[in-house]
Amino acid sequence: MKAFDVIVNGGGLAGATLAVALARTGRRVAVIEATGRIASSQPSYDDRTLVINAASLNILCALELLPDTLTRMPVARIEVSRAGGFGHLVLEAKQFGRERFGAVIIARELGQVLLQALASTPGIASFCPDRLVSFKTDQSSVSVELASGTVLNAALLVGADGNHSAVRQLAGLPCQRHDYGESAMIFNIQARLAPTATAWERFTPQGPLALLPQSGGRLGVVWIDRSEAIAETLNWPDQHLLDKLVERLGQDFGGLSRPGKRACYPLVRQRTPWPVSQRVVVVGNAANAVHPVSAQGFNLGLRDVGGLVDVLNNQDDPGNEAALLRYARVRQDDQDSTVRYTDTLARAFTNPSRLARLMSGIGLAAHAAWPTLGARLAQAAMGFREPVCSLARESTSAAREQAA
Numbered sequence: 151m152k153a154f155d156v157i158v159n160g161g162g163l164a165g166a167t168l169a170v171a172l173a174r175t176g177r178r179v180a181v182i183e184a185t186g187r188i189a190s191s192q193p194s195y196d197d198r199t200l201v202i203n204a205a206s207l208n209i210l211c212a213l214e215l216l217p218d219t220l221t222r223m224p225v226a227r228i229e230v231s232r233a234g235g236f237g238h239l240v241l242e243a244k245q246f247g248r249e250r251f252g253a254v255i256i257a258r259e260l261g262q263v264l265l266q267a268l269a270s271t272p273g274i275a276s277f278c279p280d281r282l283v284s285f286k287t288d289q290s291s292v293s294v295e296l297a298s299g300t301v302l303n304a305a306l307l308v309g310a311d312g313n314h315s316a317v318r319q320l321a322g323l324p325c326q327r328h329d330y331g332e333s334a335m336i337f338n339i340q341a342r343l344a345p346t347a348t349a350w351e352r353f354t355p356q357g358p359l360a361l362l363p364q365s366g367g368r369l370g371v372v373w374i375d376r377s378e379a380i381a382e383t384l385n386w387p388d389q390h391l392l393d394k395l396v397e398r399l400g401q402d403f404g405g406l407s408r409p410g411k412r413a414c415y416p417l418v419r420q421r422t423p424w425p426v427s428q429r430v431v432v433v434g435n436a437a438n439a440v441h442p443v444s445a446q447g448f449n450l451g452l453r454d455v456g457g458l459v460d461v462l463n464n465q466d467d468p469g470n471e472a473a474l475l476r477y478a479r480v481r482q483d484d485q486d487s488t489v490r491y492t493d494t495l496a497r498a499f500t501n502p503s504r505l506a507r508l509m510s511g512i513g514l515a516a517h518a519a520w521p522t523l524g525a526r527l528a529q530a531a532m533g534f535r536e537p538v539c540s541l542a543r544e545s546t547s548a549a550r551e552q553a554a
């Protein structure tokens with residue numbers, strides 16, 4: 151039997167980041183990952199364009215996971231609009247004393263950085279490809295059995311194994327799940343006059359549409375619609391897709407061309423109100439999954455990572471009950487409000503009723519007109535939700551500079 155301080159089940163974006171963070175504090179960490187190590191086959195490390203907010207950039211930077219070689223496109227301006235309705239909001243980072251709200255990073259490229267860090271950080275042992283099949287806990291430890299027959303022992307088991315988390319299910323942690331009946335299709339395009347450092351969120355009757363800056367004048371598109379409609383859209387000829395995109399956007403940025411590969415994701419909301427049990431905790435999508443409408447999912451998962459690192463700091467026994475209870479309490483407000491906030495956005499702006507459309511238009515107009523409302527939205531967009539974890543705090547100017 152192999153002994154560790156912490157076992158992390160799932161080496162995706164959240165699990166790999168947590169493993170590196172805990173190993174950097176001197177913990178012996180085992181990472182179990184079901185998919186092979188090559189980043190191109192890792193489901194968490196795909197072509198998604200992730201908006202990483204300022205707080206999350208600080209976390210990644212403090213963990214030395216933002217090397218110069220990692221392409222990140224700054225987001226200094228956010229433009230929110232509605233097709234066929236009033237209400238238009240522009241947030242400029244400089245209005246809030248900032249150079250940027252965050253940056254866009256391709257999940258696959260961040261995945262490569264994480265794989266290198268998993269391989270080179272002392273104290274991490276990877277069990278990959280392998281998968282957790284069962285575990286047992288008692289007062290002092292948790293014992294995990296893998297599909298290969300290997301048995302691992304530790305003080306704490308962390309489930310970072312995504313939406314269908316085996317850890318969450320085997321621990322019997324209740325999870326509220328809602329299927330939106332919608333899917334997100336992602337692809338990128340070339341824009342002749344691609345504006346720099348701007349992220350667009352456009353609410354249309356079919357669903358939200360986001361455009362995110364990428365390198366080389368390309369834009370990442372996140373196109374959301376009912377799942378049946380997306381199944382058809384995936385097969386549209388390129389020119390038809392571009393025409394429909396311009397129609398939904400209401401502009402063409404001087405000409406759109408060369409759409410890239412399309413991929414699709416069914417959308418669900420998941421909320422695990424109490425993410426801990428004896429010697430077990432779930433983080434990231436294993437605990438809470440949100441609609442991508444305001445780019446919050448991985449950012450929320452990174453705040454779980456930061457919160458857990460803080461709580462386990464200086465604990466002789468990282469799986470002790472008091473520490474896990476503290477983690478659940480410290481993270482509750484942020485998890486609750488982020489899941490609620492994204493759900494409200496996802497429903498309000500696409501609701502076909504006239505009243506809902508009127509209210510969402512008023513909401514946008516109000517945010518545009520009242521600086522305090524706009525400031526609150528900007529603060530949420532930057533991810534500094536109380537209590538801000540140590541890794542996200544801007545205590546070192548060097549950290550901020552590097553994150554930029």
Ligand SMILES: Cc1cc2nc3c(=O)[nH]c(=O)nc-3n(C[C@H](O)[C@H](O)[C@H](O)COP(=O)(O)OP(=O)(O)OC[C@H]3O[C@@H](n4cnc5c(N)ncnc54)[C@H](O)[C@@H]3O)c2cc1C
Pocket residue numbers: 159160161162163164165182183184185192193194198199200201202280281282310311312313315316334335336372415433434435436442445446447448449450451
């Ligand atoms: C279209 C789209 C756009 C998005 N855009 C953004 C954005 O702009 N900003 C943002 O913050 N978030 C965004 N998100 C959300 C973000 O992608 C997710 O929150 C994030 O990928 C979740 O990471 P995770 O590590 O928690 O889970 P996952 O990515 O699901 O990783 C789970 C890992 O666990 C492994 N695993 C599963 N079961 C087992 C098992 N039994 N044993 C061992 N290993 C196992 C899997 O192989 C996988 O590697 C977006 C999501 C979508 C769908």
